[in-house]
Amino acid sequence: MAALLPRLPKRIRLTPSSPTHWICRTCQQRRAFTPSSTSPQTQQQPPRPNQDEARTTHFGYETISETLKASRVGAVFSSVASNYDTMNDLMSLGIHRIWKDNFVRGLNPGIQGERKEGQRILDIAGGTGDIAQRMLDHATLVNDDKRTHVTISDINPEMLAEGRKRFGNSPYKLAKRVDFLEANAEDLSAIESASIDLYTVAFGIRNFTHKDIALREAFRVLKPGGVFACLEFTPQLSNPVLNGIYKRWSFGAIPLIGQVVAGDRDSYQYLVESIERFPSQGEFRDMIREAGFLIPGRNGIDEEGGRMGMGKGWEDLSLGIAAIHKGVKPV
Numbered sequence: 619m620a621a622l623l624p625r626l627p628k629r630i631r632l633t634p635s636s637p638t639h640w641i642c643r644t645c646q647q648r649r650a651f652t653p654s655s656t657s658p659q660t661q662q663q664p665p666r667p668n669q670d671e672a673r674t675t676h677f678g679y680e681t682i683s684e685t686l687k688a689s690r691v692g693a694v695f696s697s698v699a700s701n702y703d704t705m706n707d708l709m710s711l712g713i714h715r716i717w718k719d720n721f722v723r724g725l726n727p728g729i730q731g732e733r734k735e736g737q738r739i740l741d742i743a744g745g746t747g748d749i750a751q752r753m754l755d756h757a758t759l760v761n762d763d764k765r766t767h768v769t770i771s772d773i774n775p776e777m778l779a780e781g782r783k784r785f786g787n788s789p790y791k792l793a794k795r796v797d798f799l800e801a802n803a804e805d806l807s808a809i810e811s812a813s814i815d816l817y818t819v820a821f822g823i824r825n826f827t828h829k830d831i832a833l834r835e836a837f838r839v840l841k842p843g844g845v846f847a848c849l850e851f852t853p854q855l856s857n858p859v860l861n862g863i864y865k866r867w868s869f870g871a872i873p874l875i876g877q878v879v880a881g882d883r884d885s886y887q888y889l890v891e892s893i894e895r896f897p898s899q900g901e902f903r904d905m906i907r908e909a910g911f912l913i914p915g916r917n918g919i920d921e922e923g924g925r926m927g928m929g930k931g932w933e934d935l936s937l938g939i940a941a942i943h944k945g946v947k948p949v
């Protein structure tokens with residue numbers, strides 16, 4: 619329960635019985651507030667928490683300072699990196715492959731015909747390169763496009779190292795159709811504005827500290843007409859009975875599989891808790907719209923025969939366990 623409650627800023631704890639004193643977290647001393655008669659120059663003030671430290675966010679079910687979130691998430695993915703692909707198969711019973719195939723097919727990456735340039739795709743939180751591999755395969759094999767390029771970007775060097783291993787000396791690597799960028803999705807200053815045709819993020823955005831900032835960065839780097847596409851778990855299934863069964867599975871089995879296979883229960887506990895904290899499909903669609911995007915299926919841009927969540931602006935997968943959201947940067 620304590621973990622759910624917001625914490626006071628790290629450096630200051632007021633003692634409940636004596637609000638005129640405070641405990642200095644640096645020197646661990648009990649310090650008194652100086653009487654108001656002291657001149658302003660000599661008056662001893664308790665250290666002021668900086669604003670970022672005072673702001674809190676979720677880390678699974680814990681409430682932590684925003685400044686700690688990226689490093690806590692980083693520790694999770696550093697720990698799971700080497701087992702990540704195997705664990706994905708075990709935890710989802712292989713279904714994540716079907717979702718990712720569906721996600722990529724729906725985006726139809728690559729350009730047919732004799733154009734000089736292919737698409738520039740940015741796969742954010744790209745980790746081990748699962749999405750990038752599918753994008754390049756689809757562009758090459760379905761659209762006969764050997765120019766489309768994917769940048770795999772991730773905040774975590776260990777996850778990127780797994781991605782680099784995957785592409786090794788593959789034809790995509792040799793043809794310079796894939797590269798890697800270590801970056802926080804909330805600060806893509808390494809990427810020029812209006813330079814990207816397609817921005818993808820699969821099972822990554824729920825880990826970001828400021829999803830709204832990441833969405834604005836996505837908007838900035840996309841060309842007018844460029845597409846934002848996100849594949850992510852949803853917090854609740856609409857059918858309460860199925861939701862109960864699914865939650866029993868995810869909270870019971872996934873941390874256990876993490877413990878047995880990867881020797882790391884806590885990271886997998888975080889992964890299931892972080893799903894619960896992610897906004898609902900409707901809330902997330904509204905966040906995408908607030909970042910400036912047009913929402914397919916709501917603005918008459920790309921109704922796809924009503925497949926996108928029956929005109930709600932997203933597509934549910936496997937009874938709504940996961941969903942695909944898209945946004946288009948206005949021309």
Ligand SMILES: C[S@@+](CC[C@H](N)C(=O)[O-])C[C@H]1O[C@@H](n2cnc3c(N)ncnc32)[C@H](O)[C@@H]1O
Binds near residue numbers: 746749819
């Ligand atoms: C569950 S993995 C998904 C990997 C890959 N997209 C896939 O579908 O298999 C989540 C990834 O998000 C990355 N990540 C978390 N926070 C991030 C941030 N703020 N910016 C960029 N990547 C982040 C993690 O390092 C991790 O590689």
